[in-house]
Amino acid sequence: MNQPEIRVRFAPSPTGALHIGGVRTALYNYLFAKKHNGKFLLRIEDTDQNRYVDFAENYIKESLEWLGIVPDESPWAGGLCSPYRQSERKEIYQEYAHKMVAEGKAYYAFDTAEELEAMRKRLETEGVSNPQYNALSREQMKNSLTLPKEEVEARLKAGEPYTIRIKVPRKEEIRLNDLVRGWVVVHSSQIDDKVLLKSDGMPTYHLANVVDDYLMGITHVIRGEEWLPSAPLHVLLYRFLGWEAKMPQFAHLPLLLKPDGNGKLSKRDGDMHGFPVFPLAWTNPETQETVRGFREEGYLPEALINFLAFLGWNPGTEQEIFSLDELVQAFSIEKISKAGAKFDIKKAQWFNQYYIKQKDNAFWVNYLLQNCPYPLEKIQAEAIVALLKDRITFPKDFWEQAPYLFQTPENYDEQTLASKWTNEVSLVLKQWKTLIPTIDNKDWNAENIKHTLQQITENQGIKLGKVMQPIRIALTGVAQGADLMLIAQIIGKDETLKRIEKILAKMLQKEKI
RNA sequence: GGUCCAUUCGUCUAGGGGUUAGGACGCAUCCCUUUCACGGAUGAAACAGGGGUUCAAUUCCCCUAUGGACUACCA
Secondary structure: OOOOOOEEEEOOOOOOOOOHHHHHHHHHHHHHHHHOOOEEEEOEOOOOHHHOOOOHHHHHHHHHHHHOOOOOEEOOOEOOOOOOEHHHHHHHHHHHHHHHHHOOOEEEEOOOHHHHHHHHHHHHHOOOOOOOOOOOHHHHOOEOOOOOHHHHHHHHHOOOOOEEEEOOOOOOEEEEEEOOOEEEEEEHHHOOOOEEEOOOOOEOHHHHHHHHHHHOOOOEEEEEHHHHHHHHHHHHHHHHOOOHHHOOEEEEEOOEEOOOOOOEOOHHHHHHHOOOOOOOOEEOOOOOOEEOOHHHHOOOHHHHHHHHHOOOEOOOOOOOOOOHHHHHHHOOHHHEOOOOEEOOHHHHHHHHHHHHHHOOHHHHHHHHHHHOOOOOOHHHHHHHHHHHHHHOOOOOHHHHOOHHHOOOOOOOOHHHHHHHOOHHHHHHHHHHHHHHHHOOHHHOOHHHHHHHHHHHHHHHOOOHHHHHHHHHHHHHOOOOOOOHHHHHHHHOHHHHHHHHHHHHHHHHHHHHO
16 A cells, blocks of 8 residues: 655745744645655645735745745645635635535534624623533524524525624544544534634635645645644544545644743744744735844754754754754654754854854855945855854854954054053054055965064064953953954055054054043 | 643663663763863763552553643635
8 A cells, every 4th residue: 555645734824924833834844745655735725814924935035045944835836726816716715515405514603793892791790601503502692503494595685794604513532643642532512613604705724725735735734833723623624524534633843942941933933032033034014024034144044944953853863053954854743742842042143153153254245345334355154154153143243253464443442452552562653554565465474474463562572362362452442352363454555554553643642641 | 721742860771570770961079181172081960759560660541740742614
């Protein structure tokens, strides 16, 4: 017997920027599909017309492409199960919904929003803790179960708005074997008669996802834990539709939680703690509201992937660094953890730093040439990359962490200056200033520069360490940074001289006062 | 409130009836060094609580506590 092909799907709704939790769900689906040589599909769940946001679909596409987790089948790539937008599959859901009504597994409901509200109020005052439209309360409502057949037909014929609701059995245990959590049992009395088809003719999520997963041959549903409570309803739908034998296996992923305290990670947390919770920056076209993105903050896709993979999953070995391909090889649903994972941006930064170091210098030279806001020669870029690559967390640190490579310092670390500046320093600098011009332009490199400085300090019997710190401030303005002699090499002979003169002028003036 | 899910260092987690409870991030100290990083070394740091079962429980069972998700004609 041939094993059926593994087919999984990521099914976001285009309501705005794709949340990072959704990205992780997509990643796990991708990893599982690739691991088993299966297919990863993307389906757009745009059944709520009110929440539809233009460009959101494109945002999803771009995010996944940036991360390299590209679906095999999707609205834009096509596939045998087209269309992959639920709004374009409206008739399909209607057909199944009506079929269920005909078979007595669902029914028409004509209740208005006000009537539903009144029902809930009534039940609450009667002391019902969980008011719902169910086997009991539906008897009091306006639906094809309570209304005379003629009236139902008349209402339908008159074009009166209606919904189709599932007829959940009164007393029954519904069980499902979740791949992450094991058996989950829910009593049918806890599930209400959920709307399957809305009065605008669109399906709700529950109907649409079951119908599509079946029609698209989905073998495993890997989704967030927020879907766990409604999973029994979906099991019921598979049964009512006669698809139980082909029902996919479920795996409900642990949630991504706020870094401090608890609760689902939200957009607010990103704003509060100063880190992105979305893959890409995004401005809502209607509200002009903007959110920041991992990509724009300077996170590398491989770092984000590695970080996200470990939020709720672990290979069981001590290896922490994984490329996408390695993750594919190592991934298994059994290793997914059950408890929610708090979002720790520090770990993401560590991964980023690691992957920056991993990339070869040529990559960063090219990056600098294209992105550095200051004018730059290739030879300078090469020196800068060699100097800073191992010290930075984000690519923009190349210039933000070391502005002195590009500009003469305006301000100096006065505190360090006050404690480290001595007459000896002043003397050394004055001598160095006269010695530097003796270095040929072609010989202007860290080694020779250091040599001249050493000559002076040795002659004067001064320890090099004594003067390095104040000289560093003279050349960079700050008290910390990479190898000073290399910095001097990068900024050039003229600029080095200029900076020495500047600090001498400044300190001399101070002495006079 | 009801239903469901969860609970090992601050965080992500490994482990699983008998372990010095392992790793990583972060933190601290030391080394390297012209400083700061990087790198290296070392260290502090955890089985939510209570009952069982058992010779033995962090591991299995129950309860409690805590946290979370869901509870729409949203997904």
